Amino acid sequence: MTETTMTPQAQVPTGATVMGHWIDGHEVAGEGSRTGPVYDPALGVVQKEVRYGSASDVDTAVQVARTAFASWSEVSVAKRQGIMFAFRELLNARRGELAEILTAEHGKVLSDAGGEIARGLEVVEFACGLGHLLKGEFSDNVSTGVDVYSLKQPLGVVGIISPFNFPAMVPLWFFPLAIAAGNTVVLKPSEKDPTAANWMAALLKEAGLPDGVFNVVHGDKEAVDALLTHEHVASISFVGSTPIARYVYETATAHGKRVQALGGAKNHMLVLPDADLDLVADSAVNAGFGSAGERCMAISVVMAVDSIADELVGKITERMSRLTTGDGRRGCDMGPLITSAHRDKVSGYLDVAAADGATVVVDGREATFDGASDGFWLGPTLIDKVPTSSTVYTDEIFGPVLSVVRVEGYEEGMELIERVPYGNGTAIFTNDGGAARRFQREVQVGMVGVNVPIPVPVAYHSFGGWKASLFGDAKAYGPHGVEFFTREKAVTSRWLDPSHGGLNLGFPQHD
Numbered sequence: 001m002t003e004t005t006m007t008p009q010a011q012v013p014t015g016a017t018v019m020g021h022w023i024d025g026h027e028v029a030g031e032g033s034r035t036g037p038v039y040d041p042a043l044g045v046v047q048k049e050v051r052y053g054s055a056s057d058v059d060t061a062v063q064v065a066r067t068a069f070a071s072w073s074e075v076s077v078a079k080r081q082g083i084m085f086a087f088r089e090l091l092n093a094r095r096g097e098l099a100e101i102l103t104a105e106h107g108k109v110l111s112d113a114g115g116e117i118a119r120g121l122e123v124v125e126f127a128c129g130l131g132h133l134l135k136g137e138f139s140d141n142v143s144t145g146v147d148v149y150s151l152k153q154p155l156g157v158v159g160i161i162s163p164f165n166f167p168a169m170v171p172l173w174f175f176p177l178a179i180a181a182g183n184t185v186v187l188k189p190s191e192k193d194p195t196a197a198n199w200m201a202a203l204l205k206e207a208g209l210p211d212g213v214f215n216v217v218h219g220d221k222e223a224v225d226a227l228l229t230h231e232h233v234a235s236i237s238f239v240g241s242t243p244i245a246r247y248v249y250e251t252a253t254a255h256g257k258r259v260q261a262l263g264g265a266k267n268h269m270l271v272l273p274d275a276d277l278d279l280v281a282d283s284a285v286n287a288g289f290g291s292a293g294e295r296c297m298a299i300s301v302v303m304a305v306d307s308i309a310d311e312l313v314g315k316i317t318e319r320m321s322r323l324t325t326g327d328g329r330r331g332c333d334m335g336p337l338i339t340s341a342h343r344d345k346v347s348g349y350l351d352v353a354a355a356d357g358a359t360v361v362v363d364g365r366e367a368t369f370d371g372a373s374d375g376f377w378l379g380p381t382l383i384d385k386v387p388t389s390s391t392v393y394t395d396e397i398f399g400p401v402l403s404v405v406r407v408e409g410y411e412e413g414m415e416l417i418e419r420v421p422y423g424n425g426t427a428i429f430t431n432d433g434g435a436a437r438r439f440q441r442e443v444q445v446g447m448v449g450v451n452v453p454i455p456v457p458v459a460y461h462s463f464g465g466w467k468a469s470l471f472g473d474a475k476a477y478g479p480h481g482v483e484f485f486t487r488e489k490a491v492t493s494r495w496l497d498p499s500h501g502g503l504n505l506g507f508p509q510h511d
């Protein structure tokens, strides 16, 4: 979702809490005078304000992180890993507390918030063993008496900019590796659900992380631009919508930074006639409506081969009738959308679908909701026979709207995926190993599921798409993350040997 305007959407009640930035180990108000509302989407009310950082606030955080880098980069690998272990223990013990924050500000149901934290914890655990991946290489006696070896050194101050849909997990994709590798961090979280960032900052402090190593500046474009252009920020890790990812990539690289910028998605699931249709229907519903479809790895298009399409639509519809939508604290299957503006935008696609000749099989506007009447509700929605010319098909809707497109077979499905500008995730459902193998080799998408609908790689692989879903060369976490947050230095070394003296102005050669 791209906001055309970043101004607050509602007046904040006087007396509401105003949350500040986290700089040098403390919450601070900073100098920026603007604030924005943080909603409880299930209640539809503003629960607090968050400060929007100015360029001067970003500069303060970067200078603090720069000072901290001088000492943190000298701390031994063993001690850095020790702090990561302590953070892992605390996060694991208090994950319920964090899940409640996520549900209150994002709206996702508590069990889903727990899943988000579990996937973030994986990366912390990966960072606990980072010493193994920070090893350089060594070549003995490459020339007589000469050795060559490499060091992996931290970059300095790294910037992280994260989206609203995973307020804990996406920052956790980056900062544990960055910190364990010896960098210091300035995080600019989404202004829509900012509290998780401060909560994790306080937990890092409790785990023993020195002040200034991890900082949070809240805000919008002003804070982002200040990070992208700051001379002492070495790299930017961004996750969000494609237009902003492209902008971040172009701006930050023009300012000499290393950049990984993960963008939006439109993930297709190809269902061949030999697939287990009950597994397919379960998977499509789980991956289409989990977190109200506000996941970059959500399945938004089911491509069903004609011969099984009617049966599959029937099975999906039957499962949808059993879903409950409501307040995430009440044990429902699905929660509200992030804002009323986003809910209205998503439900607008239902009118588009009807106008474009698609069949609205389940209309989420007609659902009932177990929550406050002002919550940002839209129920699970199924649209069949969606024309590929419709914006229902071409746009990233980012809501609980599952489209079905009917195809003749494998070739037509593959052609459609080929034409999508995004390449984040995709899945094939089949019992034909040959077809699955061909699919995984041919498809132009960065993360592929075979009978798995949301193929998010584990922490020791790397996460990222192709095409307009990733700008830059490095994916998030895993081996790519370690490479991204370190730079290699090659050392050629010779210790004094009297036989190697003498003048020689020629280019170095080996003997």
Ligand code: NAD
Residues within 6 Å of the ligand: 001, 002, 003, 006, 161, 162, 163, 164, 165, 166, 170, 188, 189, 190, 191, 219, 220, 221, 224, 225, 239, 240, 241, 242, 244, 245, 262, 263, 264, 265, 295, 296, 396, 398, 424, 465, 469
């Ligand atoms: P967004 O692009 O609106 O915002 C992302 C971040 O950029 C936020 O911190 C926001 O404050 C900042 N921002 C927004 N507009 C800006 C501007 N004009 N200039 C500078 N900074 C700006 O994204 P969102 O709505 O928060 O998140 C949803 C999007 O993120 C979806 O498109 C989704 O697919 C994508 N996403 C992608 C991945 C992935 O791994 N590829 C993961 C999660 C979310």
